[in-house]
Amino acid sequence: MAATGHDGPMTDARWQDADNYLAEQLVEDDKALRSALEDSQAAGLPAIAVSPLQGKFLYILARLIGARRVLEVGTLGGYSAIWMGRALGPQGRLVSLEVSPEHARVARANLARAGLGEVAEVIVGPALVSLPKVLEQAGPASFDLTFIDADKTNNAGYWEWALRLTRPGGAIVVDNVVRDGEVANAASTDSAVIGSRQVIEAMGAAPAAVATALQTVGLKGYDGFAIALVSGPDGTA
Numbered sequence: 001m002a003a004t005g006h007d008g009p010m011t012d013a014r015w016q017d018a019d020n021y022l023a024e025q026l027v028e029d030d031k032a033l034r035s036a037l038e039d040s041q042a043a044g045l046p047a048i049a050v051s052p053l054q055g056k057f058l059y060i061l062a063r064l065i066g067a068r069r070v071l072e073v074g075t076l077g078g079y080s081a082i083w084m085g086r087a088l089g090p091q092g093r094l095v096s097l098e099v100s101p102e103h104a105r106v107a108r109a110n111l112a113r114a115g116l117g118e119v120a121e122v123i124v125g126p127a128l129v130s131l132p133k134v135l136e137q138a139g140p141a142s143f144d145l146t147f148i149d150a151d152k153t154n155n156a157g158y159w160e161w162a163l164r165l166t167r168p169g170g171a172i173v174v175d176n177v178v179r180d181g182e183v184a185n186a187a188s189t190d191s192a193v194i195g196s197r198q199v200i201e202a203m204g205a206a207p208a209a210v211a212t213a214l215q216t217v218g219l220k221g222y223d224g225f226a227i228a229l230v231s232g233p234d235g236t237a
């Protein structure tokens with residue numbers, strides 16, 4: 001894939017070189033995170049975790065909003081969960097939902113090695129089945145930050161649950177919404193694109209949230225994420 005920038009063609013290689021440089025300068029080498037990726041790969045999990053720079057972005061976001069409770073939809077091997085879990089402090093709580101028992105097994109081991117075994121809980125099952133149980137157990141508006149990063153087809157459903165579960169003043173991040181720019185293609189028949197368009201449109205129409213989206217390039221190619229600030233019923237956070 002190639003895109004055209006102001007200075008001529010902007011290729012994947014440039015995006016990756018820049019991402020590698022930025023990560024070298026800004027993301028310290030970390031054994032627990034490195035091992036989480038290595039063990040995920042060894043266990044045959046797909047290499048679809050957030051990048052190191054994106055993981056650190058989630059960590060900084062959680063710190064910025066003083067998050068103590070984080071909900072994640074889509075655990076994989078626990079890489080993003082480690083980043084966010086580290087932002088919460090010892091009293092923090094991270095609940096991550098994962099459909100694959102094997103992914104959950106790898107994630108639990110990775111989280112435990114990162115010292116987050118007591119902070120993080122991985123719940124196995126389809127997230128749309130787990131989310132009502134999380135609401136029942138944790139109560140409405142009980143999370144400071146929700147990160148949606150599972151199957152994209154169900155994004156609009158995850159968004160509705162996230163709105164119930166995230167407190168006013170908290171944030172909801174939805175990953176991978178740009179999809180090589182296909183999000184702008186109303187004729188797309190790709191279910192992930194359709195799911196991304198549905199969630200973007202729901203975020204734009206939600207009275208109890210203010211939302212934006214940013215396009216990104218880097219190790220993960222051309223994609224982007226949407227972010228919403230949850231507000232109270234009267235529009236205040």
Ligand SMILES: C[S@@+](CC[C@H](N)C(=O)[O-])C[C@H]1O[C@@H](n2cnc3c(N)ncnc32)[C@H](O)[C@@H]1O
Binds near residue numbers: 049076078151
């Ligand atoms: C992109 S990966 C998550 C990456 C992870 N957040 C990270 O950055 O380290 C998506 C995960 O969602 C899981 N998943 C897919 N469909 C799901 C569903 N219906 N409910 C819960 N998890 C699901 C997949 O098994 C996969 O592990």
